Amino acid sequence: MQPLVNIQNLNLKYQQKQVLVDLNWTIQHGENWQLGGVSGSGKTSLAKIIARKQTAIGDVKINFNTASELPAEVLFVESWYQFKNVEGVANFYYQQRYTSQQAKNSLTVHAELVSYGKENNLHLDQVEPILEALNFSTFASSQLIELSSGEHKKLQLVKALWLKPQLLIIDQPYTGLDVASRKSLNILLDKAAAAGVQLILICNDTALPTSINRFAEIKDGKLVAVDSFERSSHTENRLKEIPDFLKQSPLYSSQNIVKMVDVNISYGEKQVLKNINWEVKAGEKWLLQGHNGSGKSTLLSLINGDHPQSYANELYLFGNKRGSGESIWDIKKRIGLISPEFHWYFDASATVWQSIASGFYDSVGLFQQLPYSKAAQVDELIEYFALTESKNELLNHLPLGKQRMVLLARTIIKNPELLILDEPCQGLDQQQTQHFNQLVDALCANGMTVIYVGHFESQLPKSLTHKLVLSQGEAIENTKAYTIQKELA
Structure with a gap:
């Protein structure tokens, strides 16, 4: 045959x-x-x-x-x-x-x-x-x-x-x-x-x-x-020195980043979140987990300011009750976000440089000229992520893995008060995943607040210390004593 x-x-x-x-x-x-x-x-x-x-x-x-x-x-x-x-x-x-x-x-x-x-x-x-x-x-x-x-x-x-x-x-x-x-x-x-x-x-x-x-x-x-793709036992690649502007602790407007009190979200008769009580303090590093459809994305959309039902709940972001006069842009300027859905809807017709720079303004393209200091930060991140050869290419001309690296750079460019990483390593190879998680650990050491969504402990940063687990819209685990080492043991 x-x-x-x-x-x-x-x-x-x-x-x-x-x-x-x-x-x-x-x-x-x-x-x-x-x-x-x-x-x-x-x-x-x-x-x-x-x-x-x-x-x-x-x-x-x-x-x-x-x-x-x-x-x-x-x-x-x-x-x-x-x-x-x-x-x-x-x-x-x-x-x-x-x-x-x-x-x-x-x-x-x-x-x-x-x-x-x-x-x-x-x-x-x-x-x-x-x-x-x-x-x-x-x-x-x-x-x-x-x-x-x-x-x-x-x-x-x-x-x-x-x-x-x-x-x-x-x-x-x-x-x-x-x-x-x-x-x-x-x-x-x-x-x-x-x-x-x-x-x-x-x-x-x-x-x-x-x-x-x-x-x-x-x-x-x-x-x-090849024989297989079993994970090799080689030592981790040493992380490059992170740019100086990311070595500074974020400037926090409040020590209370997120507070949810009996939060409920429903679509008609379908209840997606049920009586969620959750607090995230400045500098905490949270792992958010749950099965597909457990409500993780909806929970994050409340924090991002993207969900209209946030006004119908007792929700506090950066010390302010949602609906007390702040705009969605007041919220987004304090947050760096990456998620698969955000990647789907991002305007991939911008160049790599423009895509990263747009993170300063929370836009899906760059519509204004950057001052010299901000442009220098973009250049530093491009070099850090080894994107120099691609910086003038259109984002949609890159492989998906490199596109994700560009959007990860965009996420951290403004050294935000809160970093939301929703399955950030989708599409990355093992070396890229390892490199990015080492970067997250370095940012955590400098005091950044992190919410990280990931299914597998072997593919997570080491610095996560808190854990929230959702199931059918309910919080079934909410702990401040989480360590990856214990999970892997």
Whole structure:
């Protein structure tokens, strides 16, 4: 039997940079691959070429099994999904997610699945077990715009596992998923593989489906087979000296950063947050955790000033009761924020330099000239994050991992009173993740207040000392004696 995929002498140049160089790859029937390696090496581009979503120079042959009952298709699940409203347009804005109950301008999860089923001649009863396995059944009536990044990922995974194509390529399959959902996904992927679906998972994760039996990475534009991507035991890279302006403690307007008293948030009959009582003091470092749909994003939207129901609750930000006369910009100037959703809606048509500089003004582009002192700080961060060669490139011309590094630089540029890091390392490779978390530890040592959302203790900064855990909208753990060392022991 001919191989499922046979790639010969594949070349790809992007923005004058040679990404793939005479790359060869043969995937035999029965092989399931993990494609890992550093951010920006060309993994996603290679996947798109195989799925016929991107062109390149070279020979790419797909030899489907004509005897198989599975669809003779290559399905590529992107690391990030751009949905559309009911008019077929994708022009959403960041805060719209929290006011969508009034707008009703995007499909529900159920309507999306019905449409997908009709398009691909699939039966709805076959999707129910997948929804249940990923704990996604309760989201049937939710609009697409209401979903978090992890919930959007689940929806794309549900559709892919429902279709069961002969070749399924998933870019960053575990991004945004909680621990239980990752385990459930691996079981579902193993079942799909047993049914004849062949897998290519683009990631550096080590907890994989048992069906993954081949491993490779792209080095210098060529595919290189490796034994696995088990985390190496090498010593940590030494952190570069952080810029001087970040060595200063933030100038706090109040020692009380956040205070919530019996906070409740509901959308119609659906209660998202239930009687939340939480205090964050200046200089504290909090870990925020919870399963997908537990209410983390909604909780953070109250602090960011993005949620309209904040006025209906007893909420204090930076010492002031919400609704006492402060504007949303009074709040945002004290906060540095990064989240998957913010990345989705950010204007990627700005340059790297402009994107970082916009953090001074909490805008999605740079609309004014910076004074010399602020421009110098931008240059310092660009050098610190090793972005000098890319500083004049458009943000959307960079790989997603580098885009995230740019937005992380934007988040800290003004040395804010509160740093909100909602899964900040999504899309980063292991070295980038390690480097960024070392930076967070250095900022914490200088007195910055941090709220950090992350699912895995092995991928967190070491300086976190407090922990809040949500489940079904309720706080089930609220402790000031948290240490990563204890969690890992």
